[in-house]
Amino acid sequence: MNRRQQTIILFAIIFALAFALTGCDRDSGEPLTPPDVRPGEYVTPPEGEIPPIDMNYPYEPDTPAPAPHEGTFVSDYGTMIFNGDGETVVIDFGEELAARLGLPTGEQEATYQFFSGDLPPHGHVMIRYDAAMDFELTVGEGDDEKRVMIEIGKYEDGHYFTGTDCTTADRITMFVDDANGDWEAVDFIKK
Numbered sequence: 001m002n003r004r005q006q007t008i009i010l011f012a013i014i015f016a017l018a019f020a021l022t023g024c025d026r027d028s029g030e031p032l033t034p035p036d037v038r039p040g041e042y043v044t045p046p047e048g049e050i051p052p053i054d055m056n057y058p059y060e061p062d063t064p065a066p067a068p069h070e071g072t073f074v075s076d077y078g079t080m081i082f083n084g085d086g087e088t089v090v091i092d093f094g095e096e097l098a099a100r101l102g103l104p105t106g107e108q109e110a111t112y113q114f115f116s117g118d119l120p121p122h123g124h125v126m127i128r129y130d131a132a133m134d135f136e137l138t139v140g141e142g143d144d145e146k147r148v149m150i151e152i153g154k155y156e157d158g159h160y161f162t163g164t165d166c167t168t169a170d171r172i173t174m175f176v177d178d179a180n181g182d183w184e185a186v187d188f189i190k191k
Contacts, residue, residue, distance in 0.1 A: 058116030058127050059164065065128045066169055073172060073188035080172070080188055087111055091137065097186065100176045101148045103139055110139045115149070117162070124149070133162040135174065151175040155185030 001009075068086030072079055077097035081090040089112050091103070098105040114132035115124035124134055138147045153162035154173050160183060166173070170190040178184045 058119060058125050058131065060127060060131050061164060066130050069129070069169065069172070069190075072191045074191055075186055075188045077186055087113075089137075091139070097176065100178075101137075101150065103137065103146055103148060108139045110137050112137050114152075114167070129167045129172075131164050132167055135167075135172065155187075160185065 068084050069082035069089075070084035072081050075097075078091065078093035080092075083089070089110050090107060091110050092107040093101070093103060093105060095105050113126055113136045114129040115134040115136060116127045116131070117124070117133040119125055124136075129135075132152060135150045135152045136147065137150065138145060140146055151162065152172060152174055153160055153166040154171070155161070155175075160175060172188045174186045174188070175183045176186055
């Protein structure tokens with residue numbers, strides 16, 4: 001290999017490294033989400049505007065969204081009573097589950113939302129429950145507000161699954177840490 005070929009190869013390597021280190025991301029100079037949006041909150045683009053190409057959206061089935069949860073869901077650890085509005089729930093968790101989640105014990109009015117898994121750079125994105133990987137409960141208001149993001153899915157044959165069709169109209173399975181730091185599947189089944 002002569003000196004000219006070595007020089008060309010060296011410049012090609014330098015160019016490739018510079019490209020790899022700086023990336024080829026678009027930079028409009030503006031953040032993709034407004035500054036008043038909390039991390040993980042879903043932002044809908046303005047009417048008629050196409051979302052930016054680099055947004056990482058979760059998968060959503062091309063079927064109609066299921067109706068919101070409604071009725072009483074029970075487990076060995078407590079109950080959740082959904083009123084069917086897709087926003088509010090009355091929870092009544094026993095001491096063990098409440099402690100694991102960092103929520104108060106006893107009957108509490110709460111709000112809830114279902115989210116995708118973590119999708120960089122935007123975090124969790126609000127999504128319909130039959131494709132969700134996380135379930136957020138919020139209890140209280142102001143200084144007393146407690147918010148917890150709980151992984152959900154289904155537990156079958158000794159394996160944990162998350163994603164499409166794991167949460168149904170009749171079952172919500174939470175994955176919570178046990179005393180050893182291992183996951184335990186807590187099934188809430190509709191009565």
